[in-house]
Amino acid sequence: MSEVLAIVLIAAGLLFFAAGSIGLLRLPDMHSRLHALTKADNLGLGLLAGGVALFAGSLAIALQLLLIWLLVLVASAASAHLISQHALRRGRGQ
Amino acid sequence: MTDAHWIPLDMLLAALLLGLGWASVATRDLKRGVALFIALGLLLAVTWARLRAPDLAMAEAAIGAGIAGALLLAALRDEDRAVLPDAPIGGPRLWLLNLFCIGLAGAVGWGLLDAMAGSDGIRLAEVAGDHIPDSGVSNPVTAVLLNFRAYDTLLELAVVLAAVLGVLSLGPARPGFERAGPVLGGLVRWLSPLLIVTAGYLLWVGAHAPGGAFQAGAMLAAAAVLLRLGGRADAGLPAPGALRWLLVAGIAVFLVVGLAVIAPDRAFLQYPQGWAGGLILLIEAAATLSIAVALALAYTGGRPPGWETAGRLSASPSRREGQ
């Protein structure tokens, strides 16, 4: 039954990814889009990685996936900060 | 599961690739074009993964998306509103260019159709596959690059060196960036060791799993790019005297190994039985350093300070110093 749980996790992750993309398209201004993108996508990736870890079933792979997710988190957080600072500096932010 | 199930995904991937490629070239705004180009590089890496080619995926991600993107952005640095001019050429020359491109596309398409028709030729891949256990490594890509076709790789390294010589002849390196703020500084401090360690891992693992010298070198270069973005104008590279040695290290080690193995029954670059694995690792380590330094120097855009006087016996400028 871990397979069912894995599929559920992956589906949930996909949902958050979709939410992030829709937010990127539909939200009114740049900063809110940045919010939607970084928060939703990273959570989606985490859930997806959890599902993949369940499929793989090995501790080594699970740790590797955890490392990837943590790296993406750090990179996204720093990138989001850099992007919004850049926008503010150029006077486009709100 | 058959490949037929992948067809809808493949069609979508192909459409997205084509759309992204066209968009990145067709745009007038150059910064937008570069952003699209980087996205295209990332998608290409995913495509290579889909085609079961992890080595290519790694190389595409590191070089295509990472280094090439950074180089293009560095080229655009001076221009605030980087926009292409309107129709730089027109009339008959434009028509000729269009015809040429259509002809080229037709030739490529014809070649693709011919390949898909499945003509059975001599497939070197099978011959190579049979000999992989003798090659000293178990990763087929590394076996081909560093053993069966080692001479080609040697020449590729020479091409990279020639390109770097071209960059070095452009002039002094461009001035760096100002000091980074806390977030970027922290990112640089955390990421650059990780990039370096990953490069070492890719170099080591290339013998039996996807990886190798080009990928590791590109990751090291990405670390140098990151350091430079964080405010270090020298991009973490050593002094120019050592830089010269590192630049030629790849080719030098390759040549030395290739010549040293010559024996009555062995030709240039024909590794002796049982030594192949170790020699390949040695060559790849040197090549990694050379590639990394070459890409990093290309990113800095020219000769680092002190390049002309480095390695001279006296530090004072001599009569010949005119550049």
Next chain:
Amino acid sequence: MEEVEMTTVSQALLLLSLALLLVTLLLGLVRALRGPSLEDRLMSVLLFGTGGVAMLLLMAVLLAMPALLDVALMLALLGAVAAAAMTRRETHDV
């Protein structure tokens, strides 16, 4: 190492998830093309990075290639470098 046991239903679902992820990336591409400011296009690059990592994770399971996890690691690391390169270039160079 990663010979995963999974039913054909799971395989089909994973394939569907891959396709949906790709559609998500397509939505992000629209923002990259439309987005009035440079920051919007930067966010699309971020999306491609995170989405690419997600796709690689799924493909690692579907194609049983653990090497793709290494590729995902590289994408995660390089995404941050790309974001830094794109935002940094605009600041006043000394």
